[in-house]
Amino acid sequence: MKMARTVIPFGPQHPVLPEPIHLKLELEDEKVVGVTPVIGYIHRGIEKAAELNSFRQNVSLMDRICGICSFIHALTYCQGIEALMGVEVPPRARFLRVFWSELSRTHSHLLWLGLFADAMGFESLFMQCWRAREIILDISEMTAGHRIIQSTCTIGGVKRDIDKEMSNEVNRRLLAFKGMMDKTISPVFLHDPTIKRRIAGKGVLPKEQAELLGAVGPVARGSGVSIDIRQTGYAAYKEVGFEPVVETAGDGYARTLVRIREVYQCLELMPEALSMMPDGEILVRVDGYPEGETVSRCEQPRGEVIYYLRGNGTNNLERLKIRTPTFANIPALLVTLPGCELADVPVLTLLIDPCISCTER
Amino acid sequence: MEMPWMFPTIWINLFTRPATRRYPFKDIREPFAEYKGRIYFDSNKCDLCGDCARICPSRAIEVSLTNRQITYDPFKCIYCSNCVQACLPRAISQDKHYAKPAAAKEAETISVPV
Numbered sequence: 233m234k235m236a237r238t239v240i241p242f243g244p245q246h247p248v249l250p251e252p253i254h255l256k257l258e259l260e261d262e263k264v265v266g267v268t269p270v271i272g273y274i275h276r277g278i279e280k281a282a283e284l285n286s287f288r289q290n291v292s293l294m295d296r297i298c299g300i301c302s303f304i305h306a307l308t309y310c311q312g313i314e315a316l317m318g319v320e321v322p323p324r325a326r327f328l329r330v331f332w333s334e335l336s337r338t339h340s341h342l343l344w345l346g347l348f349a350d351a352m353g354f355e356s357l358f359m360q361c362w363r364a365r366e367i368i369l370d371i372s373e374m375t376a377g378h379r380i381i382q383s384t385c386t387i388g389g390v391k392r393d394i395d396k397e398m399s400n401e402v403n404r405r406l407l408a409f410k411g412m413m414d415k416t417i418s419p420v421f422l423h424d425p426t427i428k429r430r431i432a433g434k435g436v437l438p439k440e441q442a443e444l445l446g447a448v449g450p451v452a453r454g455s456g457v458s459i460d461i462r463q464t465g466y467a468a469y470k471e472v473g474f475e476p477v478v479e480t481a482g483d484g485y486a487r488t489l490v491r492i493r494e495v496y497q498c499l500e501l502m503p504e505a506l507s508m509m510p511d512g513e514i515l516v517r518v519d520g521y522p523e524g525e526t527v528s529r530c531e532q533p534r535g536e537v538i539y540y541l542r543g544n545g546t547n548n549l550e551r552l553k554i555r556t557p558t559f560a561n562i563p564a565l566l567v568t569l570p571g572c573e574l575a576d577v578p579v580l581t582l583l584i585d586p587c588i589s590c591t592e593r
Numbered sequence: 594m595e596m597p598w599m600f601p602t603i604w605i606n607l608f609t610r611p612a613t614r615r616y617p618f619k620d621i622r623e624p625f626a627e628y629k630g631r632i633y634f635d636s637n638k639c640d641l642c643g644d645c646a647r648i649c650p651s652r653a654i655e656v657s658l659t660n661r662q663i664t665y666d667p668f669k670c671i672y673c674s675n676c677v678q679a680c681l682p683r684a685i686s687q688d689k690h691y692a693k694p695a696a697a698k699e700a701e702t703i704s705v706p707v
Contacts, residue, residue, distance in 0.1 A: 286647075289648070289649070289650040290650075291650075292650035292651070292671060295673075296671075363612050366612075370625075373624070373625050373627075375627070377627050377628055377629035377674065378628075378629055378672070383671075383673050383674075391674070392627070415602070416602060419598065
């Protein structure tokens with residue numbers, strides 16, 4: 233007998249969603265058989281605004297595309313403009329860029345781990361994750377001047393320096409953070425049976441499909457695709473040394489493990505970047521206007537972000553196009569949802585770490 | 594049973610102070626020295642060049658040469674400190690305190706003496 237199909241709207245307002253995305257779920261009884269995503273609830277016209285602002289003012293605008301990957305958005309934009317104008321960034325600034333990139337990756341992953349625990353109803357773990365994240369936000373405030381939007385990247389380098397004394401203090405706080413990760417957060421995610429039962433074997437994305445759908449970031453790496461733009465060695469990743477974190481299971485648990493292991497990787501990369509940082513200038517003077525076109529790529533906490541920039545030799549850019557990682561991961565989400573239970577939809581949606589502000593700009 | 598390793602944490606949490614602060618009954622912690630807080634203009638140092646207005650991403654600063662006035666809107670300001678770094682005569686400074694909320698969103702007008 234053919235079962236009747238029901239369409240259930242999931243979102244745009246839903247307790248587990250920090251940002252509005254709408255999924256039209258087609259259900260047969262409790263089983264999802266089809267999904268149609270609807271986006272466009274939080275479009276702010278940032279690409280158009282970027283054409284109206286001067287290319288220097290745009291750095292602050294790019295910072296504000298998304299709160300949780302703000303530094304890396306600005307970094308991708310600045311790298312694009314620097315490529316157009318032929319600017320060589322001082323070595324010290326490149327290492328500082330790595331430090332702040334990894335700091336934003338850490339706080340983004342911790343935010344996600346907390347939200348994910350909250351989506352599963354694990355309130356105490358959610359609070360522990362966000363409590364540990366406070367240490368990272370304090371480091372951000374101490375080094376960059378703001379807790380979330382660091383706003384330190386600029387065309388030609390970085391705006392702020394980190395001296396020896398501050399670097400020691402950062403290392404001390406990172407050790408305290410690592411202690412909290414070791415003691416409270418990672419054992420729960422790694423060993424707790426309720427978490428394993430909730431996500432292990434759910435939302436499986438095979439490697440071939442991840443490659444075919446163009447999945448990026450932890451979603452692709454959780455399926456065994458070793459893709460990470462940091463491998464191209466932008467900023468100072470070449471000098472710092474870097475191996476992407478890859479898990480092969482392809483299920484929700486593998487994606488969570490990738491993010492936890494990446495937090496530990498960030499904790500290695502940050503002190504390394506600070507210790508290897510050479511002395512010297514942090515900012516070079518940039519004269520003139522951008523002309524020509526370029527593509528700039530960076531690795532955000534959610535995956536690869538691509539900026540296309542076209543300048544015409546004036547103070548304003550002719551075109552700025554941004555491809556964000558969540559946009560690339562939505563097809564992967566649509567593949568993982570059919571076949572699951574309705575109760576699993578919130579958790580599986582969160583597993584791609586959706587950042588809708590980025591996606592819609 | 595896989596949970597006994599949590600018991601020491603539970604036991605410690607019974608006797609430690611809360612992670613949150615009871616604001617406003619207790620003061621929040623002092624911001625870090627490098628915090629990008631309120632913006633101040635020193636009218637005696639300003640030469641009305643307008644660099645701050647040109648660099649400001651949120652257009653919170655307007656400089657009028659004819660009236661010799663600077664209009665600064667703290668409610669448009671995003672505290673990026675671009676103006677502080679762009680100001681050559683060092684007429685703009687920033688302290689480490691948060692900008693306070695207000696009932697009315699009023700811009701500040703600073704007159705620059707001749």
